[in-house]
Amino acid sequence: MSIPDPDWEVQNEERHDMLDRQMAIYTSESIAWSIWSYKDVNVMGMTYVSPDSSWLKLLGPMIKKKRDLAVDSWAYDDAHLQDGLFGPLHKWFEDNVPAQYSKKYPWQWRMHMHVFRGIRGITLAEYMIPEWADYFKDKSFEELDELAASWKYENCIQRGRLNELLKLYAPMKADDSHLEGKVIESEQTSSDGSISKEQSVSGVGIFELSPEEKARAELKKQQHQSQVVPVAA
Incomplete structure (x- = not known):
């Protein structure tokens, strides 16, 4: 039998902190986002069914x-x-x-x-x-x-901190002063700003490429390596 985690409040706060950082990155880069977990039985929804329902x-x-x-x-x-x-x-x-x-x-x-x-x-x-x-x-x-x-909006409970963060970032623009000090500027790894395959997380961890994707990536790598690099006189 599973046992409720006694540290759930600490873990929730860590999740909110991570979301804050994530939304700051999205906003600073003008990345569009949406949320689909609108309502549930107190798992991750913006609203959830009351325990007294x-x-x-x-x-x-x-x-x-x-x-x-x-x-x-x-x-x-x-x-x-x-x-x-x-x-x-x-x-x-x-x-x-x-x-x-x-x-x-x-x-x-x-x-x-x-x-x-x-x-x-x-x-x-x-x-x-x-x-x-x-x-x-x-x-x-x-x-x-x-x-x-029980599922009517007026009978549900709002997930306060989550909704506060979403409300904060929804209208925010990339030049908002709130983002100062929250986002670390990425460093370019080459003259054209590209990131090498070794530095990328693609195909590493749980996000593993399919055989077809791996074959295409390997072909692209070989094509890149075969390109003639001009040498200055």
């Missing part, structure tokens, strides 16, 4: 079960499921699938992500759908209407 009072046990089983494909914690369960299963896959065949779409996923998606994110999740639906069984129209009303 009919929705959470009814579905609280099911939401807790989903969290404990790490079924959701976003914002899940499966550390408590590794020892003796998914850890050995991941190793079993790694031991039996040759490395050269271990990659499949989407390429940025490691093998354990495919295992998670197939077993928990799809199979187990499908088994839980009728269990979830039974929570609404025999509810009257009035009860269902009250449950739906």
Whole structure:
């Protein structure tokens, strides 16, 4: 069973600080942005359903079960499921699938992500759908209407600090004085300002290129290396 993180407030503040820095960079470079997490059950939405709502009072046990089983494909914690369960299963896959065949779409996923998606994110999740639906069984129209009303804007809670940052940066321009001291100017690594492949994070970490992308990148590198560099007389 997962245990709520006692440091969640500290971690949230760190996330807000990171978002502040991220938005400062976007604004200083005039990069367009949007946010899609408008409303949820207190995961990352700008607004979220109240803990006192009919929705959470009814579905609280099911939401807790989903969290404990790490079924959701976003914002899940499966550390408590590794020892003796998914850890050995991941190793079993790694031991039996040759490395050269271990990659499949989407390429940025490691093998354990495919295992998670197939077993928990799809199979187990499908088994839980009728269990979830039974929570609404025999509810009257009035009860269902009250449950739906839990999601009305006026009944939801705003995620204060997140919304403050979004409201601050939404109208901001690249020359705003608020950005002074918040953004470190990037250094050019060559005369034309380009960044070498070794300094780029493309293809490193979880963002791994597909074989086709790797082939194109290698061809481009070879073409670049074969170019004749003029020598001054």
